[in-house]
Amino acid sequence: MTLKKALMLSFILLWHISLNAQKITHSFALSDSSFMLDGKPFLMISGEIHYPRVPREAWRARMKMAKAMGLNTIGTYVFWNLHEPQKGKFDFSGNNNVAEFVKIAKEEGLWVILRPSPYVCAEWEFGGYPYWLQNEKGLIVRSKEEKYLKEYETYIKEIGKQLAPLQVNHGGNILMVQIENEYGSYGNDKEYLAINQRLFKEAGFDGLLYTCDPTDAIADGHLPGLLPAINGIDNPVKVKKLISENHGGKGPFYIAEWYPAWFDWWGTAHHTVPAENYTARLDGALSAGISINMYMFHGGTTRGFMNGANYDDKHPYEPQISSYDYDAPLDEAGNATNKFMLFRQVIAKHLPAGQTLPPVPAAKPTIAIDNIQLNESAGILDILPKPVLNKTPLTFEDLKQDYGFVLYRTTIKGGKTGVIKLNELRDYAVIMINGKNVGLLDRRHKQDSIKLTLPAGRVKLDILVENSGRVNFGPYLLKNKKGITESVKFNGAEVYNWAMYSLPFKHVNNIVYGNKKATHIPVVRKGEFNLSKVADTYLNMESWGKGVVWVNGHNLGRYWSVGPQQTLYLPAEWLKKGKNDIVVFEMLKGEMSRLNGSATPILNKLQ
Template structure:
C-alpha cells in the first residue's frame, strides 16, 4: 500500500518508473560491402570533428546545433588521456572533461558520434594526448608492446570504457564506431601491437565496429586485418576505393576519417588560411560517390592553458610550438560562428540530403561580440617575490623529475661575480628568461636554436635565475619519447658546470593570487603578475588585444585562456561570453618580458595573422 501511495505522489510530481528507466532505442550498425548499414539500411556519415576540452562546456550545445545546421549527421572527437588521468590513477571526467555528457548531448541534438580514444591522438595537443608522467617510468615506450606502457594503457582504457562503452549504438547510445590507435602507420608497423590495441578496447567494453585510420601513404602499415581501414587526407574517390579494397578483402565501405579544410598554426609562422573554393569540389566528389567523410576540423576552438603540442623533426628542423588558438580556418571559427567556408560546405552537403529528409535547420545567428573598455591592471606582484618552497639538487632537475606537467620552473643558483662569462644551457626545453640578481638580462628560445648568452656579472656572489617555460611537448613523429622539459642537461658558465640548484615549481594549475593594492615599483624588471577587476552589465564575447604585451598567460575568472606571444601570428585571446559574469570579473596576467605594461585593451574581433619579431 505504501508503494501505491508513493507512486501516486511521484506521479503527481511528474515522475514515474517508466520515465526514469525508459531504455534508449538500440540500433544495429554494421559494415556492408559498399555502405555502412544502420538498422540494415545504408548510412552516409557526413561528420565534423570538434573536441570537448577545446570548447567551454556551456557552449557545447550551441556548437552541436551549428553542426546540424551545416548538414552534419555525425561528429567525431578524440578522447584525451592527459586531461582524464593527469596523475597516475587520478581520473577526471568532470566539468569540461565530462566526455560522456558531451556524447549524450550530441545524441540529444540528433547527431551520431565517431569516438577516437586512441589513446594517442596527435591533435596538436600536448604530448599527443599522453600524460607527462609516462616519461617517469624507466624503460616505458609509448605506442609499443612494452609491458609498463600496456599496463598503464589498460588501466586508462578501462576507465574510459566505463564512461563511454554504454553509449555505443548497440546499447542505445549514439557512438557508431570507435577508432583503434591513430595514424599508427606514420609511426610503426607492428601488427601484434595493433592487435593488442583491439583486444584492450574489446576488454574495456567496446563491442561495436572498430576501425583504423591512416594517411594515404601509410594505410598498409597502420591497418589491422579484419578492421575497416579509413583513409586520411584525400578526397579522391578512386584513391579511397583502391586503398580500402586493398586492405579490406576487396570491399568497402569507404570512410575518410580526416579531411582537412585548412591547417593549424605555430608561433612565429604565418597564419594558415585556405579559401573554401579549394575544397568544395573535393567534398562534392566524395559525397557524390556515396562515401562517408569527417572534416578535421569542423570547429577547432581553443587549446587553452598549457595543452598545446609542438612539432619537431630532428636537428635539421626547427622546434614548432603551436599557438593557443585552434581556429584552424575551420567552417566554424574559434568563437563558434559560421564562416564563408561553413556556408559553402552547407550548400554542397544540401545537394546530398537523403530523399524525403527534412530541410536543413536554419543557421543560428553569429554570437555578438564587443570591444570592452580598456583596463589598467593596477594590482602587481613580482613573480620572484612569490615563490613556493624549493627542491634542492646538485644538478638541474627536469619537469618530469619534479613531477610537474606544465607551466614554468625557476632554476636558481649562486655563482661568483665580477666577470663576464658565457652562459650555456645544453638542450634547453623550451624557453628561458635569464635574470642576474633579479634583473632580466636576456632570453633563450629553443625555436631559434639559442643555447648561449654572455653575462656581465657584478662583483660578489650573484643570484642566477633561469625561468624555464614548457612550450608544449612534441605531439607527432619519432621524437615522442624525447619529451622531457626544463633544463634537461648541464648548465655551463665560462665552460664550468654550475651546481647547487634550487628549483621552484610554478605549474599554475590554478590562477595565481595577486594581492590588491600592490603598486608597481619604479624599476620593475623581472617577470610580473598583474591583475584587475571590472564589472559588466551583460556578458558578451570579446578578445584581449595583447599586441602591446610581450609573452605570457592570461586567466579570466579562474579560467586559463591560453598563451600570448608578441611574435605572433596570434595576437588576441578569445574570451567566451560563457566565462564572463554579470557584475564583477577578475583578470590576471603573467608577463615575462614587458613588466612595465599595465594597459589591457579589448577588441570585437580576433587577430590571428600578425607576425613580428625574430622568426626561425
C-alpha cells in the same frame, strides 16, 4: 474512474513509453560498399569537435551549428592527459565530462565517432599522453613494453566505464571507436595493434572498431579485420582503391580526417584555405558514397598549457598557438563562416529524401572591453614557493610538475664575462642576474647560449624556464622532458648547486600582490573590469610580450607578440555582469599595466 486516477494512469503509460523509447537500440554495420544503419545505407557526414577546446556551457550550441551545416555525426578524440593528470587520479568532471558531451550530441540528433586512441596527436600536449609516463623507468609509448601496456590498460578501462555503455549496440549514439591513431606514421607492429584491439574489447568497446592512417602509412597502420579509414585525401578513385586493397577488396569507404584547412604555430603565418578550393572535392566524395569526418568542423581554443609542438631532424621546434581556429567552417568562437555556408550548400544536395536543414543560428554578439587596468603586481621573484635543492638542474618530470614554469636559481662568482650554455633547454628561458632580465633563449631558434658580463662579487643567477608544449608527433615523443634537461655551463665549466621553484600556475587566486614596482623581471598583474552585459570578446595582447591570461579563474591560453595570434578569445560563458577579475603573467614587458579588448580576433599578424 476519477479524474485523479485517469491522470495517474496516463502518467504511468507515458513513463513506460518513454522508458521503452530510451531502450531502443540501433544496428550499425559494414557492407561491402557502405555503412549500414538499421539495415539501410548510411552516408556519414561527420565533423570533429574536441570537448576540452569548447566551454562545456557551449557544447549544445556547437552541436546545433553542426546540425545546421548538415552534419549527422560528430567526431572527437579522448585525451588521456586530461582524464589521468596524475597517475591513478582520474577526472571526468566539468569540461572533462566526455560522457555528457556524447549524450548532448544524442539529444541534438547526432551520432558520434569516438577516438580514445590513446595517442591523439591533435596539436595537443604530448599527443594526449600524460607527462608522468616519462617518469616510469623503461616505459616506451606506442609499444608492447610491459609498463606502457599496464598504464594503457588502466586508462582505457576507465574510459570504457564512462563511454562503452553509450555505444550504438547498447542504445547509445557512438557508432564506431578508433584504436590507436595514424599508427602507420610511427610503426608497423601488427601485434601491438592487436593488443590495442584486445584492450578496447576488454574495456567494453564491443561494437565496430577501426584504424585511420594517411595514404603512405595505411599498409603499416591498419589491423587486418578492422576497417582501415584513410586521412588526408579525397580523390574518390584513390580512396576506394587504398581502402579496398587493405580491406579484402571491399569498403565501406571512410575519410577519417578530411582537412578543410590547417593549424598554426608561433612565428608562422596564419593558415587559411578558400572554401571554394574544397566545395567540389566535398561534393565529389559524397557523390561517390564516401563517408567523411571533417577535421576540424570546429577547432575552438587550446587553453591552458595544453598546446603541443612539432619537431624532427628536418624542422625546428614549433610550438602551436592557443587559437585552434583552424580556418574551420565554424570559427574559434562558434560562428558560421563563408566556408560553413558553402559546405552547407554542398551537403544539402546529399540529404535523404524529404530531409531539410534547420536554419543557421545567427552569429553571436560581441563586445570590446577597453582600458582594462591591472594595478596590482607581483614580481615572479617575490612569489616563489619552497624550492627543491639539487646539485644539478632537475627537469619538470623530476619535480613531478606537468606544465607551466620552473625557476632555476644558483649563485656564481662574478667580475667576469663569459658564455652561459643551457644544454638541451626545453623550451624558453628568461635569464636574470641579481633580479634583472639580461637575456632570452628560445628553442625555436636553437638558442642555448648567451654572453653575459657579471658584476663583481657573488651573483644571483635566476633562469625562468617555460614548458612551451611537448612534441605531439613523430620520433621525439620519447624525448619530451621539460626544463633544463641536461646541464648549465659558464665558460665551459659546469654550474652546480641549484634551487628549483615550481610554478605550474594551476590557480592564480592565491598570489599575494604588493606595492613594489616590478618592471625588469617577469611579473604577475591583476585587475578587474565591470560589465553591464556579457558577450563574446577578445583580449588584444599585441603590445604585450609573452605570457598567459586568466579571467575569472579560467586560463584563456598563451599569448606571444611574435604572432600570428594577437588576441585571446574570451567566451561569454565565462563572463558575468558586474565585476570580473583578470590576471596576466607577463614574461618580457614587466612595465605593461593596461590592455584593451576587441570585438574581432586578430589571428594573422606577425611581429
